[in-house]
Amino acid sequence: MELDPLILSRLQFAFVVSFHAIFPVFTIGLASYIAVLHGLFYKTANQAWDRLAQFWTKVFAVVFGMGVVSGIVMSFQFGTNWSNFSYATSNFLGPILSYEVVTAFFLEAAFLGVLLFGRNKVPQGVHLFAAIMVAIGTFISSFWILSANSWMQTPAGYELIDGRFHITSWLEAIFNPSFWYRFAHMGMASFLTGGFVVAGVSAWYLLRNRDVEANKKALSMCLWLLLFLTPAQALIGDFHGLNTLEHQPTKVAAMEGNWETRSNVPLLLFALPDQENQTNRFELGIPNMASIILKHSADGVIPGLSEVAPEEQPPVALVFWSFRVMVGIGFLMIGVALLGLILRRKGRIFESPLFLKTLVAMIITPFVAVLAGWIVTEAGRAPWLVYGVMTHAQGLTPSLTGAMALFTLIGYVAVYSVVFVVGVYYLTRVVRNGMHDDPIEVKGEVERPKRPFSAAHTPLDDDLGDRTAGANVS
Amino acid sequence: MSIDLALIWAVIIGFGVIMYVIMDGFDLGLGILYPFAPDEDSRDVMMNSVAPVWDGNETWLVLGGAGLLGAFPLVYSVFLPALYIGVFLMLAGLIFRGISFEFRFKSHKNRRWWNRAFFLGSAIAAFAQGAVVGAYIQGFAVEDFRYVGGALDWLTPFTVLTGLGLMAGYALLGATWLIMKSEGHVQQWAYAITPKLLLTVLAVFAIVSIWTPLVSPEVYSRWMDTFQLIWIFPVLALLCSGLVYRSVKRQDEGLPFVMALGIFLFTYLGLIASKWPVIVPPNYTIWDASSAPESQLFLLIGFLFVIPIVLAYTAWTYWVFRGKVKVGEGYH
Numbered sequence: 001m002e003l004d005p006l007i008l009s010r011l012q013f014a015f016v017v018s019f020h021a022i023f024p025v026f027t028i029g030l031a032s033y034i035a036v037l038h039g040l041f042y043k044t045a046n047q048a049w050d051r052l053a054q055f056w057t058k059v060f061a062v063v064f065g066m067g068v069v070s071g072i073v074m075s076f077q078f079g080t081n082w083s084n085f086s087y088a089t090s091n092f093l094g095p096i097l098s099y100e101v102v103t104a105f106f107l108e109a110a111f112l113g114v115l116l117f118g119r120n121k122v123p124q125g126v127h128l129f130a131a132i133m134v135a136i137g138t139f140i141s142s143f144w145i146l147s148a149n150s151w152m153q154t155p156a157g158y159e160l161i162d163g164r165f166h167i168t169s170w171l172e173a174i175f176n177p178s179f180w181y182r183f184a185h186m187g188m189a190s191f192l193t194g195g196f197v198v199a200g201v202s203a204w205y206l207l208r209n210r211d212v213e214a215n216k217k218a219l220s221m222c223l224w225l226l227l228f229l230t231p232a233q234a235l236i237g238d239f240h241g242l243n244t245l246e247h248q249p250t251k252v253a254a255m256e257g258n259w260e261t262r263s264n265v266p267l268l269l270f271a272l273p274d275q276e277n278q279t280n281r282f283e284l285g286i287p288n289m290a291s292i293i294l295k296h297s298a299d300g301v302i303p304g305l306s307e308v309a310p311e312e313q314p315p316v317a318l319v320f321w322s323f324r325v326m327v328g329i330g331f332l333m334i335g336v337a338l339l340g341l342i343l344r345r346k347g348r349i350f351e352s353p354l355f356l357k358t359l360v361a362m363i364i365t366p367f368v369a370v371l372a373g374w375i376v377t378e379a380g381r382a383p384w385l386v387y388g389v390m391t392h393a394q395g396l397t398p399s400l401t402g403a404m405a406l407f408t409l410i411g412y413v414a415v416y417s418v419v420f421v422v423g424v425y426y427l428t429r430v431v432r433n434g435m436h437d438d439p440i441e442v443k444g445e446v447e448r449p450k451r452p453f454s455a456a457h458t459p460l461d462d463d464l465g466d467r468t469a470g471a472n473v474s
Numbered sequence: 475m476s477i478d479l480a481l482i483w484a485v486i487i488g489f490g491v492i493m494y495v496i497m498d499g500f501d502l503g504l505g506i507l508y509p510f511a512p513d514e515d516s517r518d519v520m521m522n523s524v525a526p527v528w529d530g531n532e533t534w535l536v537l538g539g540a541g542l543l544g545a546f547p548l549v550y551s552v553f554l555p556a557l558y559i560g561v562f563l564m565l566a567g568l569i570f571r572g573i574s575f576e577f578r579f580k581s582h583k584n585r586r587w588w589n590r591a592f593f594l595g596s597a598i599a600a601f602a603q604g605a606v607v608g609a610y611i612q613g614f615a616v617e618d619f620r621y622v623g624g625a626l627d628w629l630t631p632f633t634v635l636t637g638l639g640l641m642a643g644y645a646l647l648g649a650t651w652l653i654m655k656s657e658g659h660v661q662q663w664a665y666a667i668t669p670k671l672l673l674t675v676l677a678v679f680a681i682v683s684i685w686t687p688l689v690s691p692e693v694y695s696r697w698m699d700t701f702q703l704i705w706i707f708p709v710l711a712l713l714c715s716g717l718v719y720r721s722v723k724r725q726d727e728g729l730p731f732v733m734a735l736g737i738f739l740f741t742y743l744g745l746i747a748s749k750w751p752v753i754v755p756p757n758y759t760i761w762d763a764s765s766a767p768e769s770q771l772f773l774l775i776g777f778l779f780v781i782p783i784v785l786a787y788t789a790w791t792y793w794v795f796r797g798k799v800k801v802g803e804g805y806h
Contacts, residue, residue, distance in 0.1 A: 069572055072532075073565050075539050079554030080561055087619065090547030091766045095773040098540040102780045105533055110783070166766050397555040397621075404625045408562045415566045419573060426577075453576040460580040 003402025006393055009081040012409040014378070018371050019416050020074055023067030025370050028142055028187070029194025030060050031135040034115075038131040042124055048214035053131075054119070055434045056198070061116055061455035062430060066423045068452070070416065075101070081405065085385055085395030088164050092173055093148055100144035107137030116455040139187065146186055150179040152386050153377065154247045160389070177247055181240040182377075188233045189373070192333065193366035195226045200363035201431060203356040216350055219359075223340040223349070230334040237330070238293070244377075245294055248387060249303040250312070251380035254319040256290050257283075260304040265290040269324075273316040278306060314382040322375040329369040336362060426453075426460060433458045479770040483545035484753070484760045486777060490541060492742050494534035495603075496647070496735050497788075501528040503648025505571060505596020506641055507667070508589060515801045516660040517589065520648075521578065523655040526795040528575060530788050532568065537784070544773040548619060548763035552754050555621045556614045557606055557628050564602035571595030597641065604640025608633030611745070612689050613755035632689055639678035643738065646671040650718065650731040655799050668722045668730060675737070676715055683708065686748070692756065693748045707744030711737050 034056050041049035075097070078086045086093070114122055114130035122130075157172030158165045167173050199222035202215040245252045253259070257271045259278050267289030271280040291300040305313050336358065343349045350356075381387055385395040501524035511517050542550045554561055570591045578588035605628060612632060615623035649671055652664040687694035697704060714736035721729035751759045764770060 065576065069569055072536060072568070075536060075543075076554060076561055076565060079543070079550045080558050083551035083555045083621065086543060087547050087551035090543055090550070091769040094540075094544030094547055094550075094765055095769050095776075098544040098773055099776050101536055101540040102776045105537065106780055106783060110787075167768060170772060397558075399555050399621045399623060399625075400558070401625060404558055407559065411562055411566060415569055419569060422573060422577065426580075453580075458580070459582070460577050461583045 003406055005400045005402045005405040006396055008402060008405035008409055009396060009400065010392060012081065012405065012412060013077060014375075015409070016070070016073055016077055016412055016416075018374070019420070020067065020070040021370065021374060022367050023063050023070060024138070024142065025186075025190050025193050025367070026197060027060060027064050027067055028138040028190035029192070030056060030063070030197070031131075031138045032191065033194050033198060034060060035128075035131040035135040038128045042128050048211075048217055051211065051214050052218055057116065058430055058434060058456045058458075059427065061452035062423065062427050064112075065452040066419065069419060073412065080408070081397055081400060082385070082395050083397040085390065088390060088395070089152075089386065091165055092151060092158065092167050096144055096148045096151075096174070100141050100148075103137060103140045103144065107134060107141070111137065112452070116452060142186060142190075143183065146183050147174050147176070147179055150182050151176045153182075153381060154178040155386050155389060165386075178240075178243055181236070181243045184236050185233070185240045185373075188229060188236055189366065189370050191229055192226070192233060193370065195222045195229065196333070196359075196362050196366045198222050199226065200360045203359035204431075206350060207353065207356050207360070220344075220349065223337065223344070226333070226337040227341055230330070230337045234330055234334065237327075242294065245302075248381070250305060250308055251314065251319070251377070252294070253303060253305045253307070254314045254316045254380055255323040255376060256294075256302070257316065257320045258290065258302055258304045260306055261301065262304065263291060263299040263301045264288050265294075265300075265302045267293065268320075271320065273320050275310070275313070275316050278310065312383060314380050319376055319380045322372040322379070326369050326372040326376060329365050329372070332365065333362070333369075426456075426458070429460070430456050430458045479767055479774065480545075480760045480764040482774065483541075483764070483770055484751070486781070487538060487541055487545065488746065490534050490538040492739065494531070494538060495742065496738055497531035497534065498528070499644045499738065500524070500647040500651040500731075501531060502571075502596045502600045503644035503646065504652065505592050505648075506600060506645045507648050507652075508593040508596070510667070512659065512663050514585075516656075516663065519656050519660050519799050519801055520652060521575070521592075523652065523799045525575060527788075527791055529572070530791055532572075533784060533788075535568075537780075541773070541777065545765060545770050546753060546760065546763040547765050548754055548758060552614055552616055552619075552621045553606070553610075556623060557609060558625055560602045560605050560609075560628060564599050564606075567595040567597070567599035567602065569595070571599065600641045600644045601637040604637035604643075605629070605633040607640060607745075608636030610749075610755060611636070611686055611693070616754060616758070619758075632685060635678065635685070636682060639675070639682060642671060642674040642678060646675050646718075647731070647734050647738070650734040653722075654728050654731045657798050658801065660801070665722055665725065669719060672715060672718055679711070679741070690748075690755070692752075696748055704744065704747050707740045707747060711740040711744070714740065 034053055037049050037053040037056065040046070041053060078093070111130040111133040114127065115134050118127050118130060151173055154177040155165075155173075156176040157167060157169035157174075159168050160166075199219055202219040202222065205211060205215040206219065241252065241255075256265065257268045257273050257280055258265055259280070264287070266283070266285035266287050268280070268283055268285040270282070270284040272282045274281045288298040291298055291302060294300065294302055305316065339355065339358075340349060343352055343355055348355075383391045383393070385392050504520045504524055508517060508520065511520060539550075572595075574588040574592040574595065578585060578592065581588055608630075609628040612628075612630065614621055615627065646668065649664045649668045653661055653668065656664065687697060714733045718730050718733040718737070721733060749755060751761070753760045753763045
């Protein structure tokens with residue numbers, strides 16, 4: 001068995017970036033929610049908003065901390081495994097990724113501390129302002145990252161000199177053709193992630209009769225939000241798809257499982273793409289639907305995978321199925337939001353245990369959808385690293401051997417497994433311990449904004465007692 | 475371009491590196507000393523003395539890494555592949571150390587394990603950084619702006635020595651920091667170990683100084699023929715060493731740490747003076763390694779904006795958490 005450094009490096013990057021991405025996608029949405037909670041408390045002086053804000057800030061602290069830890073590795077990944085790519089693209093990606101770091105540090109230095117530790121120490125208005133700034137800061141961070149990624153998908157504003165990219169227009173490069181679509185789609189995904197997690201945790205508390213007043217407010221609010229955002233996300237996704245069709249037709253062909261350029265393309269609900277024979281072995285679809293969606297007419301012509309040679313095609317089955325997972329979850333989310341509306345009209349939104357349990361189960365879905373979506377866009381770009389200009393193979397570190405790549409792949413999986421298990425375990429304890437009259441807390445810890453975990457105060461392995469009983473019926 | 479952007483960036487990156495080394499140095503050093511501490515109380519004091527500042531110290535590492543990709547991409551795309559395994563070990567060490575900072579205080583039943591993670595993470599990260607310094611002195615097999623050597627080329631007797639040397643150096647910084655921040659039996663223990671660490675550092679220092687010209691002929695010629703003024707750096711470093719020893723004997727509290735920083739600073743300046751303006755040894759200068767001027771300029775705006783903020787924030791943190799750490803208390 002010959003170890004292929006290219007495959008292993010791609011696996012490693014996929015693993016590291018996936019592991020990292022789940023944290024920011026949650027914190028971006030949550031930061032905005034916390035800012036809204038602070039705003040509501042500021043306006044109404046209702047203690048329930050304050051309790052919610054306090055609790056979710058603790059969760060935010062832990063998730064943010066895990067995002068930072070896993071992000072440090074990201075900033076070295078490009079150089080270790082993709083040094084040719086780093087060197088060739090450094091004139092653009094260097095400053096752009098650095099600006100993300102600069103933004104993040106500025107945010108931490110200035111506002112995160114006030115948000116995490118400033119309660120009762122700074123005026124309420126200042127605390128609210130800090131919450132808003134943290135929310136804005138998370139968006140600015142994602143702005144830079146998505147600009148970098150979009151540029152790799154739809155490169156613009158550059159010229160190639162001796163195999164290196166030189167930027168001729170920063171504006172064209174930063175706001176490249178796919179940027180706004182991706183930014184909107186990802187921002188909306190963050191809101192949906194925040195919304196479903198908050199709704200699910202609130203439902204979990206309601207099932208246990210804990211802080212009913214605050215959690216009813218939170219749940220009701222989330223369901224209104226999701227009712228509007230879930231269809232909006234489908235719409236943004238559709239526009240994003242049209243943009244991809246324009247710039248990366250092969251990716252769309254893989255998403256649709258469409259091998260030949262033709263009209264009246266069906267929307268496949270199920271298929272088994274067979275890359276070797278350049279065909280689908282089994283198809284089940286809605287006639288003409290893909291043409292209607294992408295070209296707004298039944299006989300619209302859609303380019304197929306056969307436009308490019310087989311070795312220039314992405315891994316079709318992976319892209320095809322990841323896309324269906326993402327879209328399927330999207331429709332499931334719309335369904336749950338509509339169900340919430342129906343129950344609300346009957347006044348049974350908080351009374352149906354089945355619905356509340358459904359919401360708890362939905363917590364995981366936005367994360368799966370986000371990862372599936374990233375697999376669609378990243379695997380769908382293959383074999384290109386910078387679309388149409390540089391392939392994965394050209395971007396790889398020339399001195400990298402299969403054994404080296406395998407060693408670090410196993411290493412990162414091991415390190416991250418420990419971080420993830422401990423972090424998620426701790427997070428569940430924060431949730432179990434939170435929203436409580438007298439949460440058990442660690443005393444005498446050093447509180448520091450750059451150590452966000454220190455804002456959570458929950459012990460790691462002491463007994464929390466039976467916190468699941470209905471101890472708090474307000 | 476009338477302004478030499480590469481020069482400005484060399485100063486910024488050089489400043490970032492020394493900031494990182496001296497600041498993260500003492501808290502990594504405390505991690506290395508962890509297993510040798512007399513009791514759990516002193517371990518509490520050691521960790522509490524750096525808990526408020528260690529993460530701010532690591533800011534410089536990330537800032538430096540990002541700045542390198544933006545300003546000197548050649549360094550980034552040669553050093554990281556060449557030091558592939560070492561970089562992984564360093565990151566793994568820093569991550570384990572980071573999470574033990576978070577969880578040791580929150581954990582009672584498993585505190586032993588977090589102690590071990592803290593020590594191992596610190597020791598591995600420090601060794602890897604020292605090996606990077608050694609590899610930089612050795613130089614890299616680069617052809618046509620690409621690293622062409624093997625996975626473990628960097629791991630030579632020389633880099634093992636510099637790795638161990640930096641561990642000793644960090645431990646010295648850690649011990650002198652502890653003298654400044656502690657009292658009673660913890661402080662007495664720190665006083666007792668400082669001279670031993672100092673001797674270890676000086677021994678390594680001597681061996682490396684003799685060995686360096688042998689692994690790097692350019693350095694030899696610079697020290698011996700062209701640039702006589704360079705001798706001021708080792709002389710000043712030795713002077714600082716003497717003052718560390720004397721101030722420990724006199725039971726001074728702040729001076730040992732300041733002088734230990736001096737040893738690091740002058741050694742670092744000596745190293746830069748030996749190599750300048752080469753940034754990717756043996757033969758690429760800061761100008762060869764630069765990104766395009768428009769990229770360096772674009773990024774400079776952001777850095778000039780953020781570096782003063784990070785510095786102010788850092789200074790403020792140290793000011794807030796000044797003073798002694800007592801046994802049996804965190805900060806409140």
